[in-house]
Amino acid sequence: MHSTSQVLTFVLILTTVVAVGLTGLREATKPLADANEALFNKKGVLNAIQTHFAGDLPKDWDDAKVEETYKQVKSYIFDYQGNIMDTTQTKYRVAIDLEKDRDKINKLDITERPFPVWVYEDGGKKFYVVTVYGKGLWDKIWGTVAFQEDMETLAGVSFDHKGETPGLGAEIKDSPGFYSQFKNKKINSETGEYVGITVRKGGAKNTRYEVDGISGATITADGVTEMMQEDIENYQPIFAALKKMK
Amino acid sequence: MAETTVQDVVVKEPTLPFGKKEKKLLTDPLTDNNPITIQVLGICSALAVTTQVFPSLVISVAVVFVCAFSSLFTSLLRNNIPKQVRMIVQLVIIATLVTVVELVLKAFSFEVYKQLSVFIGLIITNCIVMGRLEAFALANKPWRSFLDGIGNGLGYGLILIAVAFFRELFGKGTLFTGSPAELNIIGKSNEATSFMINTAAESGIGSWFSWYSNNNLMVLPAAAMFLIGIFIWIQRSRNPKLVDIS
Numbered sequence: 433m434h435s436t437s438q439v440l441t442f443v444l445i446l447t448t449v450v451a452v453g454l455t456g457l458r459e460a461t462k463p464l465a466d467a468n469e470a471l472f473n474k475k476g477v478l479n480a481i482q483t484h485f486a487g488d489l490p491k492d493w494d495d496a497k498v499e500e501t502y503k504q505v506k507s508y509i510f511d512y513q514g515n516i517m518d519t520t521q522t523k524y525r526v527a528i529d530l531e532k533d534r535d536k537i538n539k540l541d542i543t544e545r546p547f548p549v550w551v552y553e554d555g556g557k558k559f560y561v562v563t564v565y566g567k568g569l570w571d572k573i574w575g576t577v578a579f580q581e582d583m584e585t586l587a588g589v590s591f592d593h594k595g596e597t598p599g600l601g602a603e604i605k606d607s608p609g610f611y612s613q614f615k616n617k618k619i620n621s622e623t624g625e626y627v628g629i630t631v632r633k634g635g636a637k638n639t640r641y642e643v644d645g646i647s648g649a650t651i652t653a654d655g656v657t658e659m660m661q662e663d664i665e666n667y668q669p670i671f672a673a674l675k676k677m678k
Numbered sequence: 679m680a681e682t683t684v685q686d687v688v689v690k691e692p693t694l695p696f697g698k699k700e701k702k703l704l705t706d707p708l709t710d711n712n713p714i715t716i717q718v719l720g721i722c723s724a725l726a727v728t729t730q731v732f733p734s735l736v737i738s739v740a741v742v743f744v745c746a747f748s749s750l751f752t753s754l755l756r757n758n759i760p761k762q763v764r765m766i767v768q769l770v771i772i773a774t775l776v777t778v779v780e781l782v783l784k785a786f787s788f789e790v791y792k793q794l795s796v797f798i799g800l801i802i803t804n805c806i807v808m809g810r811l812e813a814f815a816l817a818n819k820p821w822r823s824f825l826d827g828i829g830n831g832l833g834y835g836l837i838l839i840a841v842a843f844f845r846e847l848f849g850k851g852t853l854f855t856g857s858p859a860e861l862n863i864i865g866k867s868n869e870a871t872s873f874m875i876n877t878a879a880e881s882g883i884g885s886w887f888s889w890y891s892n893n894n895l896m897v898l899p900a901a902a903m904f905l906i907g908i909f910i911w912i913q914r915s916r917n918p919k920l921v922d923i924s
Contacts, residue, residue, distance in 0.1 A: 434760035442760055446767060450774045457778060461785035468788035570796065595796035600729065600897055602793075606855065647894045 471495055474502045477550045479590035480578035481559045483615055484552075491590075504554055510547045512666065514673030517546055534565045534574060547670055552578075559587050560674065562667050566659030569651040571595035573604065577614075577664065583671040586629070589614040591656065601652030613643040619664055626668060628661030694821055703825040707833030710919060713806045714837040715910045720806040724838055724906060725899040727797050729849065732857040734842035736790055737797055738835025742828055744775045745807050749827030752815040759816075768811045769802070776801045793856055806834055841905045849896030864890060 434442070475498055478490035490498065509517045537545055550561040558581045565574045575591035589611055591604040603610055614629065618640055621627045627641050631653040636642035645653040713719045727737050748771045752759070759767050780798050783791040791798070801807065810830050815823040846853055851865035851873060864875040864887065876884040877891075895901050914920045 434762065439760040439763055442758065443763060443767070446770060450770055454774060454777055454781075457781050461781050464785035465781075465788075468784070472788060472792070592792070597726065597729070606793075648897050 471498060474498050474505075476576050476590055476592065477505060477561050478502065478552075480561050480576035480588050481552055482590070483588045484554070484557065484559065504552055506551045506553075508549045508551070510549060510670045510673065512542050512545060512547065512669065514669040514671075534563065535572065538565055542666065547667060549667075549670065549674065550576075557581070560671075562664070562670075564659040564663035566655045566663070568593050568596045568604075568655045569601050569649070570597070573601075573652065573655050573659065575604075575656075575659070577660070579671075583675065584618050584620050586614050586617045586619070588612075593652075596649070596652050600646070601649040603646045603649060604652060604656055607646070610643075610646055617641055617643065626665060628664055629657070630661070631657045700822065700825055703822060704829040704832070707826075707829040708836055709913075710917065712833045712837065712913075713809070713830050714834060714906065715913050716920065717806075717809070719809050720804050720834055721906070723797070723800055723804055724834075724841065725902040726800075728838055728842040728845055728902050729897055730846045730852075730855050731839060731842045732854050733794055733797065734838045735835075735857075736794060737801070738831070738838050740776075740779045740798060741801055741804060741807070741834055742831030743779060744772060744801055745810060745831035745834075746824055746827035747775050748772045748807055749810055749815040749823040750820050752811045753818060753820040753823035756816050764816065765808075765812075768808055772807050772811075773802050789856075804834075806830055837906065837909065840909070841902050844905055845896045845901055848893045849901070851892055865892065 475491050475493070478485075478493075478498065478501055482489050485501075490501070493501075511517050548563060552559045552561065560579045560581075560583060561576050562579070563574065563576055565572070567573065571594035573591065573593040573596065575589055577589045578587040579585065580587045591611060593602060593605060596602040596604070605611075613636075617629055619626060619628055621641065630636075630642045631645050632642045633645040633650055633653065635644050707713055711717065714721065714724055723737070728734050748768070751771050752768055755767070776799065779801070780791070783794070783798065810827060814826045818826070843853070846855070847863060851863050853861040853863055862873040864877065865873040866878040867873050867876040873884075875887055877887045879885050893901075
């Protein structure tokens with residue numbers, strides 16, 4: 433039997449060694465991890481407009497090609513009314529980290545929230561990429577949504593998630609059969625009213641703005657519906673402003 | 679007299695012996711003492727991660743690493759660990775190693791890290807790891823404990839990959855999705871994916887399988903339960919040693 437002081441000494445030494453070791457490893461790998469993350473976010477933006485690129489998906493491109501293509505992307509930050517935000521005053525970076533910063537941003541009141549828009553221009557074609565953010569079954573889900581020049585028709589989407597089940601909820605990211613459905617869907621109904629995009633369990637009824645769900649992933653799919661409806665609605669004043677900018 | 683003769687017989691072992699006993703430590707968990715089918719440990723993660731082969735493979739490698747090194751460290755410290763806090767100490771060791779896995783994946787294999795997300799962290803709660811520390815590493819020498827850790831990690835991985843193979847093939851018609859060796863075996867080809875056996879084909883092998891569709895049960899955790907049950911059944915019926923005589 434060990435005495436209390438022996439126990440305390442042992443635990444103290446062990447935790448100190450572990451803490452120092454792990455902090456060291458984290459600091460050593462941080463530059464690599466950050467570079468991976470930045471590249472990953474750029475791929476996220478380009479991946480939303482994947483239908484524009486022939487061949488491989490942007491997420492499978494090598495690093496140099498991503499950096500090269502990303503040069504044609506301009507990013508803006510708007511406020512909720514569609515005025516360009518003074519990015520020197522906002523505490524958030526222009527290239528918004530889709531996973532970490534959106535978490536903070538979504539806690540802000542809508543009047544203070546920055547709305548990023550990425551504009552990709554290539555050969556006369558313009559795409560507007562925005563971000564959406566919501567809840568899946570286990571954790572956060574988010575995505576980038578690309579619009580064609582009319583800002584009504586989707587050019588494509590790219591979803592990601594923090595902890596959805598591989599093979600079930602994670603299919604929003606992994607299954608081309610799911611995310612490729614969003615191409616050419618419209619966010620307005622036939623009468624021009626805003627309806628957003630709905631993921632319908634059991635199959636889409638209105639092919640203009642509904643897509644098929646994923647079996648075994650109803651809650652994740654509902655999360656996708658919610659974020660596609662609410663977050664894109666928040667972008668409507670900004671789209672109006674963007675149309676005037678042209 | 680007797681005591682002295684016993685002492686005379688003792689042969690000095692090489693520092694890292696690898697005889698019959700050590701070999702048994704490695705091979706037993708693969709068959710007669712499999713952590714999943716015989717000890718019935720680690721079932722929760724075996725149900726959750728096995729929808730696809732590739733994530734299962736990465737998790738298996740991670741579990742082998744964590745299991746082996748936590749056994750080694752626990753065994754090295756076994757005479758110094760105060761009995762009152764031994765579980766906490768084991769947990770600290772396991773959690774440290776899992777964090778190391780996470781940081782390394784984040785820095786060097788970001789895509790895999792993103793794909794596995796929560797499952798890496800869940801290795802901490804894998805009963806096999808702590809079970810082996812309690813049952814073996816606390817009472818055995820480091821080298822043997824290390825081998826025991828590797829053996830049990832491999833035994834776990836073997837079942838994981840076998841289950842994932844059937845679940846991915848019959849649930850999705852694909853194999854190794856997410857890895858460079860991605861295979862699309864059977865299903866309806868469309869513009870996004872093409873399958874080796876295209877069930878929508880008008881002629882050829884695909885047309886023989888026009889009745890085929892994926893089994894949606896396979897993507898649910900329940901399917902893993904059935905598969906593991908079947909594995910246990912087959913193993914017990916073929917091996918009389920394992921039959922309960924009671």
